[in-house]
Amino acid sequence: MTLGDTGHSEEHRRLEMALEVAGLGEFEWDMAGGVLMVSPRMAAITGFPVGPMPAAGTRSLEPFIHPDDFAAFRASLADQRPAGGQYEVEFRMRPTGGRTVWVRVTGVLTRDPDGKPLSVTGIVEDITRRRLEEDQRQTLMAELDHRVKNVLATCQALALQTAKRTTSLDAFLTNFGGRLKAMGSANELLTAARWRGAAIDHLAAAELGAIAPGQTGWEGPELFLTPRAANALALALHELAANALKFGALSVETGRVNLRWTRLADGGFEISWTESGGPTVSSPTRRGFGATLLDQVTSRELNGETSIDYRPAGVVARLRAGAAAVAPRPETVPEVPAARAPETVATASGPANLRGARVLIVEDAVLLAMELESGLSDAGASVIGPAYELEEALGLLNQPIDAAVLDANLNGHSVTPVAEALSRRKVPFVFATGYGEAAGAPGGFDAPVIRKPYDVTQVAAAVAELLAVNTPHP
Structure with missing residues (x-):
């Protein structure tokens, strides 16, 4: 073998090694x-x-x-x-x-x-690993986009519902700001835990720790809640605390609030709010949005029930949650973060004319469903639902429906079966969704899409246009 052959062989060997590595x-x-x-x-x-x-x-x-x-x-x-x-x-x-x-x-x-x-x-x-990572990034970005839009849309609905039940700008700013702060605290806890959930004691500390020092206390076994349940409980605790500060035990220096929770045999939990040492309590003469939040939003989102007893010695509230509200505890639970200042979002103008129209609402976010129901009813529509789950929506399809408003995703289940059933019946519908599909309507349906966050008047106008287009002319 010549020296040149040896050099060529060495070069080939190095090339082989480089390809292998x-x-x-x-x-x-x-x-x-x-x-x-x-x-x-x-x-x-x-x-x-x-x-x-x-x-x-x-x-x-x-x-x-x-x-x-x-x-x-x-x-x-x-x-x-x-x-x-x-x-x-x-x-x-x-x-x-x-x-x-x-x-x-x-x-x-x-x-x-x-x-x-x-x-x-x-x-x-x-390049399988690289492509899988790219796909995962795209999925995570889509989920983040959906989550952010849902949060913004919830804030918008919260602002509108608060505005409808307050008589002054100052009252609106106080009520809405407090509710937004409660949501912000819950979301900060969720973000710190990478959206796996939040611990009850952290939610209690975030809401009660900064108000009336020395007048609040909380105790119970370690429980970790799902993101949905954590947001609902944060709002519930805020409403109870706001009422106690304004009218109840925390409105005087001698009052006290005790928060306790226990684990239930079915895997859920019960949490009790007890006020004492405050002014004499009587049942309210008017039902406010806070009571509606506690009754509808909390019980729905916690998959349980809520009761409020206006005893003369102090308010006693009980919130019972189902097992679905409890999440597995992660290996590490972050410390309670500091609360953030509230923000505000703008409201919108009046709705379109939907007089006499029977409109089905399918939306899993209770606040958004409430806002849609209120806005479409104000426009003259007869609302069917709202349906919060897929099976619930399918069960409402056996009645006359003129149009529908559909959320694309219902607690992880596609709304496609409902859309397909409506299409077969030639019932027009509009998607109101937080997902940002670039190719148009979810599932490829020929339907208008309104992206969250939206103004309910946009939805009403879209429904009115659908009905106008689908109404036969003489």
Whole structure:
């Protein structure tokens, strides 16, 4: 062996090592002879047989490429052909053993003097992990977008509902600001726990810890709540605390509030709010939005029930939650963060005319459903529902419906079965959703889409337009 042979062998060995470390597989495609030479490394990545295999054209590779990607594979090669002699394409291999492999193929084309393709030399890279990470990022971004829009839409509905039940700007700012602060504290706890949930004692500390020092106390077993239940309980505690500060035990220095919770045999929990040492209590003559929140929102979101007893010695409230409100405790639970200052959002103008229309509302966020019901009723509609769950919505389809407002996702279940049933009956509907599908309406339905956060007058106007379009003219 000559010195030159030794140098060439060493260079080849280094190249082999580099390909091995990089996880790359090499190939040589003799296009003139119709033969593809597959290396062992490429075979390990793609599933191609090692050695020579017939490959007269790209059609010969079809059995190895995912059927959904083959057309795009050929089109990509055709698009790159005029640019010169380099190619780069990404596609999925046909699944083997239940595993789908993404590959990136890079090659250099050589031609004869007349420009006829002779061969392609290139490498194959397994990019499955990268593509999965990209897909996960896209999924997380879509979920974040949905969550943020739902929070903003809930704030908007909270502002409108608060405004309808207050008689002055100062009262509105106080009531709404407090409710928004309660939501902010709960969301801060949820964010700190990566949205796995929040501990009851942290929720209690966030709401009661800063008010009337020395007059509040809380105790109970360690319980970790789902994000939905945590938000609901935060609002409930705020409403009770606001009422105690204004009219109850915390309105005087001698008053006290005790919060206790116990675990129930069915996996849920019961929490009791007891006021003492304050002024004599009597039942309210007017039902405010706070009472509505406690009665409807909390009991719905906690999958349980709420009771308030206006005893002369002090208010006693009990909130019972189902097992679905309790989440597994994470390995580490963050400390209670400091409360944030409230923010405000703008309200909107009046609704369209829906006099006599029977409109179905399907929305899993109770506050948003309440706002929709209020706004559509103000516009003259006869509201059917609201339905908060998929089965509940399907159960309401056996009655006359002129139009519907649908949330795309109901507690993790697609609203598609409801949309399909309405489509078969030729009942028009509009999607009111926090998901940002770029391709139009969810599920590919031919329906208007209103993105959260929205003004209920937008929904009313969309429903009115649907009814106008679908009303036969004489």
